[in-house]
Amino acid sequence: MEIETATGLDTRKVAIWTFIGSECLFFATLISTYLVYRGRSLVGPFPHEEWTSPTGQHFEPILEIKLVTIGTALLLFSSLFVVLALYGAQKGKRGMMLGWLGATIMCGIFFISMQVYEFTHFVHEGLKLSTNLFGASFFTLTGFHGTHVTIGVIWLTTVFILALRGKLPPEKALNLELAALYWHFVDVVWIVIFPVVYLMK
Amino acid sequence: MATTALDHAPAHHAEKTGLWSWITTVDHKRIGILYGATAFAFFLIGGIEALLIRIQLAQPDQKFVSPETYNQLFTMHGTTMIFLAVMPLSAMFFNYLIPLMIGARDVAFPRLNAMSYWVFLFGGLVLNSSWLFHSAPDSGWFGYANLTEKQYSPGANVDFWIVGLQILGIASLAAAVNFFVTIVQLRAKGMRLMRMPIFVWMSFITQVLLLLAFPVITVALVMLLMDRQFGTHFFIPAGGGDPILWQHLFWVFGHPEVYILILPAFGVVSEVLPVFSRKPLFGYAAMVFSGCFIAFLGFGVWSHHMFATGMGPFADTFFSLVTMLIAVPTGVKIFNWIGTIWGGQLHFKTPMLFALAFVAMFIIGGLSGVMHASPPADLQQTDTYFVVAHFHYVMFGGSIFALTAGAYYWYPKMFGKMLDEGLGKLHFWLMLIGFNVTFFPMHFVGLNGMPRRVYTYPAELNFGFWNLIETFGAFTLGLSFLVFIVNVYKTWRSDAKAPADPWNGATLEWAIPSPPPEFNFAELPVVVGRDPLWELKRQRGGMLPEPPFHSGQGIHMPSPSYWPIVTALGIAVFFCGFLVGFPYVNIAGVLLTFLGIYSWAFEPA
Numbered sequence: 001m002e003i004e005t006a007t008g009l010d011t012r013k014v015a016i017w018t019f020i021g022s023e024c025l026f027f028a029t030l031i032s033t034y035l036v037y038r039g040r041s042l043v044g045p046f047p048h049e050e051w052t053s054p055t056g057q058h059f060e061p062i063l064e065i066k067l068v069t070i071g072t073a074l075l076l077f078s079s080l081f082v083v084l085a086l087y088g089a090q091k092g093k094r095g096m097m098l099g100w101l102g103a104t105i106m107c108g109i110f111f112i113s114m115q116v117y118e119f120t121h122f123v124h125e126g127l128k129l130s131t132n133l134f135g136a137s138f139f140t141l142t143g144f145h146g147t148h149v150t151i152g153v154i155w156l157t158t159v160f161i162l163a164l165r166g167k168l169p170p171e172k173a174l175n176l177e178l179a180a181l182y183w184h185f186v187d188v189v190w191i192v193i194f195p196v197v198y199l200m201k
Numbered sequence: 202m203a204t205t206a207l208d209h210a211p212a213h214h215a216e217k218t219g220l221w222s223w224i225t226t227v228d229h230k231r232i233g234i235l236y237g238a239t240a241f242a243f244f245l246i247g248g249i250e251a252l253l254i255r256i257q258l259a260q261p262d263q264k265f266v267s268p269e270t271y272n273q274l275f276t277m278h279g280t281t282m283i284f285l286a287v288m289p290l291s292a293m294f295f296n297y298l299i300p301l302m303i304g305a306r307d308v309a310f311p312r313l314n315a316m317s318y319w320v321f322l323f324g325g326l327v328l329n330s331s332w333l334f335h336s337a338p339d340s341g342w343f344g345y346a347n348l349t350e351k352q353y354s355p356g357a358n359v360d361f362w363i364v365g366l367q368i369l370g371i372a373s374l375a376a377a378v379n380f381f382v383t384i385v386q387l388r389a390k391g392m393r394l395m396r397m398p399i400f401v402w403m404s405f406i407t408q409v410l411l412l413l414a415f416p417v418i419t420v421a422l423v424m425l426l427m428d429r430q431f432g433t434h435f436f437i438p439a440g441g442g443d444p445i446l447w448q449h450l451f452w453v454f455g456h457p458e459v460y461i462l463i464l465p466a467f468g469v470v471s472e473v474l475p476v477f478s479r480k481p482l483f484g485y486a487a488m489v490f491s492g493c494f495i496a497f498l499g500f501g502v503w504s505h506h507m508f509a510t511g512m513g514p515f516a517d518t519f520f521s522l523v524t525m526l527i528a529v530p531t532g533v534k535i536f537n538w539i540g541t542i543w544g545g546q547l548h549f550k551t552p553m554l555f556a557l558a559f560v561a562m563f564i565i566g567g568l569s570g571v572m573h574a575s576p577p578a579d580l581q582q583t584d585t586y587f588v589v590a591h592f593h594y595v596m597f598g599g600s601i602f603a604l605t606a607g608a609y610y611w612y613p614k615m616f617g618k619m620l621d622e623g624l625g626k627l628h629f630w631l632m633l634i635g636f637n638v639t640f641f642p643m644h645f646v647g648l649n650g651m652p653r654r655v656y657t658y659p660a661e662l663n664f665g666f667w668n669l670i671e672t673f674g675a676f677t678l679g680l681s682f683l684v685f686i687v688n689v690y691k692t693w694r695s696d697a698k699a700p701a702d703p704w705n706g707a708t709l710e711w712a713i714p715s716p717p718p719e720f721n722f723a724e725l726p727v728v729v730g731r732d733p734l735w736e737l738k739r740q741r742g743g744m745l746p747e748p749p750f751h752s753g754q755g756i757h758m759p760s761p762s763y764w765p766i767v768t769a770l771g772i773a774v775f776f777c778g779f780l781v782g783f784p785y786v787n788i789a790g791v792l793l794t795f796l797g798i799y800s801w802a803f804e805p806a
Contacts, residue, residue: 006388011309015382018412022374026416029450033424033435042441130432133441140424140433158799 016178020185023148027189030144031196034137041132045125048201062127064118065198071114072194075149078107079187082156082180089163089173097168101160101176104183108153115146138197145193148186155179217761225761227311228719232318233297234615237608239318240289243325245682247281250274252679255639259672261660271656272339273358277329279342280362283462284369285325287596290604291465292321295380295404297615301710301717302398304389304726309382311759312801313375319769321372327777328365331358338362341654343455344425346436346447351429357780360429363422364776370415370422371772377411380404389709391728395489398708398731399482402489403468406496410457410464413500418454421447426779445510452503460499462596464492466603467534470556473606474538476704477553478545481732484537491530491537498527508576509583517576524574531567535560550704551625555606558633562598566591569644584654587647593640605632605685613699616692617715624688631681638674642667701748707732714748720758723751762804768797 005011044051045059052058081104088096119139122128127135159176162168168175223231254274257265266274296314300307308314331337336357340349349359384405388397397405424435425447434440436447475482482488504512504520512520538560547553569591573579582588605628613619646667651658658664702711709726710717711734730736738745775790 005386006392007386009386011382011386014385015309015378018378018381022378022412022416025413026420029417029420029453033420033446033450036443036446037435037441040441129427130434133434136424136427136433136435140427 010174012174012178013181016181020181023185023189027145027192030137030141031192034141034196037133037137041134043132045127045131045134047134047138047197057126059126062122062125063198064121067114068118068194068198071111072190074107075111075187075190078104078111079184081107082176082183086173086176086180089168089176090170092170094163097163097176098160101156101163105153105156105160108149108156108183111149112146112153115142115149119143141193142197145186145189148189152179152183152186156183222761224766225315225763227307227315227759227761227765229296229300229308229311229314230615230717230719230721232314233293233295235318236289236296236321237293237615239322239325240286240293243281243285243329244290246329247278247286248679248682250278250281252675254278255672255675257656258658258668260669261658261662261665263657266656268656269339272654273332273337275654276338276341276362277332280328280338280366282596283342283458284366285328287462287600287604288373289321291404291407291462291600292317292376294400294465294469294604294607294611295376295407298611298710299380299383299401299404300387301614301713301721302401302708303384303387303392304709304722304728305383305387306721306725306756307759308379309386310379312762312765313379315762316765316769317372317376317379319766320368320375320772323769323773324365324368324372327368327773327780328361331361331365334361336361338365343451344447345451346425346428346444347438349425349429349447350437352437360426360780363426363429364780367419367422368773368776370419373411374415377408377415381408381412384408389726389728395486396728396731396733398468399471399485399488400465400468400708403464403471403492406492407461407464410461410496410499414454414457414461417450421450421454424450430779430782445507448507448510449503452506453500455506456503457496457499459592459595460496462600464496466559466600467492469603469607469610470538470559471541472708473552473556473610474541475732476610476706477548477550477556478542479548479705480541480545481707481735482537483540483543484533485731487533488537491533494530495527498523498530502527505574505579508579521574521576525571528567528571528574535564535567550609551620551622551629552606552610552704554626554629555602555609558629559599559602559606562594562602562636566594566596566598569594582647584652585647586643586651586653589653590640590643590647593643597636597640602632602636610704611710612692613703614710614715614717617699618692618695618697619699619703620688620692624684624691628681628684628688631677631684635674635677635679635681639671639678640674642671702734702745705738705744707735709733712737712745712748714750718751718753720753720756723748723753723756760805762801764797764801764804768794768801771795771797 007014044053045062047063048061050058050060081100085097085100085104088094088098088100122135129135129139156179159168159179162175223235226232226235253266254271257263257271257274296308299305328338334357338344338361339358340354340362344359344362347353349362384397384401424433427433428435428437428442434442436442436444438444471482471488502520502524504516505524508517508520542557569587573582573588573591609620609625646664647653649662649664651662651664658668699715701714703715704711709722709728712726713722726733734745771790771793773790774793775787778784778787778790
């Protein structure tokens, strides 16, 4: 494991950064598609505008900005929490590590729950994947982000269980740092998605 | 003394053999050989598809294959040659050579490397299994919307294409992360970036292109799949969607993809030419930076594939100028290759012949490329055989000639035996003549207006003569690869062993036995300059003695594992769920993938 590297950096860390670089293009493509199709839906419901269908059915703007703002705040705080958890892991402060890591995971779970609620709510309101371009590009973009959050939660939970069983001593804190790097990236992507989808009118 | 010691010692220490050892291998050299063998098999399949196309086109108004079959043949020929032949043949060289050239014992993540190979194999099998269901992809390798939508392609053909490419994309991305990190992290002491062999440099740039281009096609394919299976309208005008968006996304991936296909070839030729000219590469730094510049510009030219869509004068001008600009760094490379052989002590061995032919053929392909960088000219040439001629001159005259040069050059290192020079030269001349007879006349029939992707042509258009010539050329090409197979078979049967350094090589892989032991280097090398082996030979005043036998005891190598193939199977099963339309298959695939990843992560390395 302790191979001297050409850069002096840990190889797994370089790999995560490389992967994140690639992921940037993945989300850039999804976000571009969303932007290209913004305002080009032929039928409602729309994100920010009211719409009355030819049959006379009335639709309010569909986005639940308040709820998602809470989710966004929690996701952003979770980035801070995982930094504190990592600090605890590096300094061998078990309570601090487990506590903050648990808080991070809870934030992630809340975010996913919020998204599940949001998606079901939209379907009930009459916005499905196939309804219009907004539905297609919205569900695809936020759905892929949600999948990334889910994978992050599974990864962090795995590290949490390792830590509970005492398998995360300070010299192995990197195992948490790798998951944390990925988690920060998922947060940063949301910082772009949130204004693009929810705030920009 | 060293020679006598070698006579009694086995070529390398006893390695495990048998099928299971190959399934569980994490050795970059074995994985490289697996890539090579698999890619060559797919190359032959793609070649047979090409020959069937040529039979159909040999005469006007033929009915050798139906129009439907013809569509499947040209689609699968393109898809196979790009994703299942040239890319994995390059991957063979990445795998085999990068660790050897940078003085490492393996890649950064040996198991991830094994997984990449298995995912690639499964992807290729899924894609080609479509033939068994009479549903081979038939919408072109570019899959233009909205031809690929359910309305126009109701069968499973396009689904096979989407699923196959998604699986192959995972393989490419995993491998790209691996090789990128390997080159950044595992260089031997003293192997600074500007001392890396040019092949490693070009591979490095290729990995960056893979990392940045493949996510785009992944997303585009997801959207296409959703259009077909979940009722979205991403590329369907009736629902407000824009088919042109598909073209943009496809070519944002597709143009860097052509550099993914050619940059490793540049690397191979830049290794072969100096060795057989007995001169260091001319303009090393210019080679490195022109490679970087080509890759950078490669992301800003995608719309030159779309002049015919009518993008307007501003976009046309921009993409036309950037495309022409790429001729500058490419010209720098050609100048440097000529500068390398200029005044050199030329040795016309088979690899050298292929490398020289590469330079000539690539110039022709490059020139026709500059011609359709100009939108007015392109509007005449687009969708004609002129374009077919162009990209075969860069992909076959370029990539395949260079990769064949590499195959002859590194074969003794990989298998410990020399390929026959006489048969090699026969292969070369048949291939060079066959290639030009096949593709050069396509310039003429193309400019005369013969459209590509059409299954036949009427006799009155007078395309018959050249098409018949082209078909003869294509069979000569096919024959040249039969000669290659005979050459490999003959070598296989012979007992003559290749020395460690048969070509007077300049790079580190020639310092170790042929084939190298599992651990590559008994002692990790220390590098003091470019062309490290030439430097060493100068200091010692001549060829180096055969490297002594080393048992490899005390060198820790990663242990074999079957979890990479399990994970790869999970990934393939997940995507195949979209083919069978049965979500439980997707779920089973996800579970199998997680089982693989967790077992792998918690298995002691």
